[in-house]
Every structure is written in structure tokens, then in C-alpha cells.
Amino acid sequence: MNEETRAHVVRSGGDQKIYFRERFWDDGMVRLLGREYNAMIVSSCYTAQEGGIRCFSCHNMHQEQDDGRPVDAWANDQLKPATVSDSACTQCHQAATYQATSPTHHLAESSGSRCYNCHMPHTAYGLLKSVRSHHIDRPTVAAELASGRPNACNLCHxxxxxxxxxxxxxxxxxxxxxxxxxxxxxxxxxxxxxxTGDAGQRALAAVSMGRDAARDASGDDWMAPFLARLLEDPYVAVRYCAGRSLRKIDQFSNVEYDHVAPAEQRAAVAAGVLRTWSETTRTETGTRAATLVDPAGNLLQGVLERLGAQRDDTSVNLAE
Known part of the structure; x- marks a missing residue:
């Protein structure tokens, strides 16, 4: 441990476990904004060869003059125009190999066929949003079980x-x-x-429910009860992210919700959302068993409460 890290540990109360839990998943991958470089330099795309991927392979410090995107669209990730697609990856990897549907098993033009959605999923948190992991790897369920880090497949599906x-x-x-x-x-x-997750996992789930690609893949007719639950989360950031994603659902686009309002006001909004959802006729509910919605469109309340009682209330302070 170098002197700078030791100083940060001291500011974290001297507990190394707390220090690392607030910055990394259990497998060592970064879980918060601001350490993308740390993640990238241990990726094989960086280390495999001289001239491998670097920050400026994808990003620009300033928007290019011929970039036709609005400045706020560019500023979101400061990506070069070409690297919004797979061009950053095909600087090294053979494009023809990945343009067919066989490697990805998704439609060629779909979000599921973009390299970065599988290999750089949104598993870091910061500034009230999720951020792509810059440790480029492959999705596995085993890694999630070992670390708690959500896998790329389920962040979309x-x-x-x-x-x-x-x-x-x-x-x-x-x-x-x-x-x-x-x-x-x-x-x-x-x-x-x-x-059942900790506050960081709950925040990532809430943000993902507002992502267009995830909503297209998953549908949103089942999401409202779970976002309503997060409107009462102990963490302000989780509540904010949940409220923002809730408004992406058409029937709740105008919901009035203040994430820092008194608890009783937040509870009233959450109850109203749940009531509105329950009174709405939902379609294709027979395919929603995994989301705790029965074929009649009702919540499996017993399972929901059983799992909710297992929520990980470990104190989380993601040190951005």
C-alpha cells in the first residue's frame, strides 16, 4: 500500500475493508466514478500489445468541429463521433468477425450487438448515474456471485x-x-x-430501469412497484435515481415526487404509484413470473416481502 492510499485509509477511519468496499467490488473491479483509468490499465486491451487502447482511443478533451451532435450529447461521455459505435474496438479487432450476428447472438444493429454493452457494462456509480466499467471483460454469472457486481446481460435484460x-x-x-x-x-x-442488494446495487438497478436499451429489452409494465419501493429507500441518491426512472414510464411521466421530502410525503407518492399500477390493465403478464407478477397481473406480495426483509443495509459511502 503506497503512502497516498494509506492516507485515504486513515481518512476512512483506518479500516482497510471499509476503504476498499467504498471503491471496489469484491473482485477488485472499480465500482465508482473517477477511477476509469485504474480499471483500463489492467485490461488486456491495454496490456496486450504496444499501442493498445488508451483514453484517447475513444474520448476527446474537446468536441470536434465537425461533430454534429448537440454539445450536451457529446459531453455525456466525451466520445469521439466514430466511437459511439464499435469503431474503438475494431481499431484492433477484425470488424468482419463481429458484424455478423453469430458472435453476439443479437440483431446486428441492436444495442445487444454493441461491444461495449457486453464488455463495458454500467457497473460503476457516480454523479447520480451509472458509469461504464473500463475494466474490459466478459460477462459471467460466476463473477457476480463472487463479487456482487451486476453482470452485463441482466443490466439490460x-x-x-x-x-x-x-x-x-x-x-x-x-x-x-x-x-x-x-x-x-x-x-x-x-x-x-x-x-436484497446494498445501496450501490439498488442505485445501479434504479438507473438501469431508466435506460432506453434496457426498457426496450425488458418492457416497463412491471417496473413501477419496484421503483415505488425505492422512492422510500434510506439513501437519497437511490431515491433520486428511482424517481427519475419512474418518470420514464408513460403513465408516471408527470408524477410529482421530491426525493428529499419528509418520509410521510414520499410514502404517499409511493403508495399512489402502486395504486395506479395495480388499477392498470397489464398485458403479457403471464411472462412476468420472474418479476414477481402473477398471470393475473398481481404482485406476489409474500415473496416480495420475504426478499425485502433480506435487504443488505450495510452502510455504503461510495467515495466519488
Whole structure:
């Protein structure tokens, strides 16, 4: 441990476990904004060869003059125009190999075929949003079980289980199967993050529910009860992210919610959201068992409460 790190540990109260938990997942991957470089330099895309990927392979300090995007669109990630697609990766990897559907098993023009959505998922948190991991790797369920770090597949397919992901990764890529609990086999991974995860996992789930690609893949007719639950979360940041994503759902686009309002006001809004959702006729609910919605469109309240009682209330202070 160098002197700078030791000084940070001292400011964290001297507990190394707390220091690292507030900055890294249990497998050492970065879990907060501001350490993208630390993550990138241990990736094989950086270390494999001289002239491998660098910050400026994808990013610009200033927007290019011929970049037709609005400045706020560029500023979101400060990406070069070409690297909004897979061009950053195909600087080294053969483009023809990855332009077919066979490597990704997704439609070629879909978000599921973009390299970075599988290999650089949004597993870091900062500034009230999720940020792409810059430790470039492959999605596995085993890594999530070992570290708590959400996997790329379920960050998009929010309505699917870890078992579903494990089965597809095994079938498509020969990834070794893993042993999962009954809940991990039958309950959506995102639902488990919300009901049983720590505050960082809950924030990532809330943000993901507002991402267009994830909503397209998962549908949003089942999300409101879980976002409503997060409107009463103990953490202000989680509540803010949940409220923002809730407004992405058409019927709640105008919901009035203040994430720093008194608890009774927040509870009233959450109850109203749940009531509105319950009174709405939902379609295709028979396919939503993993999201704790029965074929009649009702919540499996007993399972929800059982899992909610297992919420990880470990104190989380992600040190941005």
C-alpha cells in the first residue's frame, strides 16, 4: 500500500475493508466514478500489445468541429463521433468477425450487438448515474456471485434471472454453469438487486430501469412497484435515481415526487404509484413470473416481502 492510499485509509477511519468496499467490488473491479483509468490499465486491451487502447482511443478533451451532435450529447461521455459505435474496438479487432450476428447472438444493429454493452457494462456509480466499467471483460454469472457486481446481460435484460443468463452463456459460449439458489433461479436479477442488494446495487438497478436499451429489452409494465419501493429507500441518491426512472414510464411521466421530502410525503407518492399500477390493465403478464407478477397481473406480495426483509443495509459511502 503506497503512502497516498494509506492516507485515504486513515481518512476512512483506518479500516482497510471499509476503504476498499467504498471503491471496489469484491473482485477488485472499480465500482465508482473517477477511477476509469485504474480499471483500463489492467485490461488486456491495454496490456496486450504496444499501442493498445488508451483514453484517447475513444474520448476527446474537446468536441470536434465537425461533430454534429448537440454539445450536451457529446459531453455525456466525451466520445469521439466514430466511437459511439464499435469503431474503438475494431481499431484492433477484425470488424468482419463481429458484424455478423453469430458472435453476439443479437440483431446486428441492436444495442445487444454493441461491444461495449457486453464488455463495458454500467457497473460503476457516480454523479447520480451509472458509469461504464473500463475494466474490459466478459460477462459471467460466476463473477457476480463472487463479487456482487451486476453482470452485463441482466443490466439490460432486467426482467430475466441469473439462471436465464447462465443458461445462455453456457449454450452460446461454453461458459461453465454455476450453482444458483432457488431465488436466483426464479427471480429477476434486477428484482434481487432492488430487494436484497446494498445501496450501490439498488442505485445501479434504479438507473438501469431508466435506460432506453434496457426498457426496450425488458418492457416497463412491471417496473413501477419496484421503483415505488425505492422512492422510500434510506439513501437519497437511490431515491433520486428511482424517481427519475419512474418518470420514464408513460403513465408516471408527470408524477410529482421530491426525493428529499419528509418520509410521510414520499410514502404517499409511493403508495399512489402502486395504486395506479395495480388499477392498470397489464398485458403479457403471464411472462412476468420472474418479476414477481402473477398471470393475473398481481404482485406476489409474500415473496416480495420475504426478499425485502433480506435487504443488505450495510452502510455504503461510495467515495466519488
Amino acid at each position: 432486467l426482467d430475466q434471472t441469473l439462471q436465464w443468463t447462465s443458461d445462455y452463456l453456457s449454450h452460446w459460449y461454453g461458459t461453465p454453469a454455476v450453482e444458483l439458489s432457488p431465488d436466483q433461479q426464479n427471480v429477476s436479477a434486477a428484482v434481487l438487486w432492488i430487494l
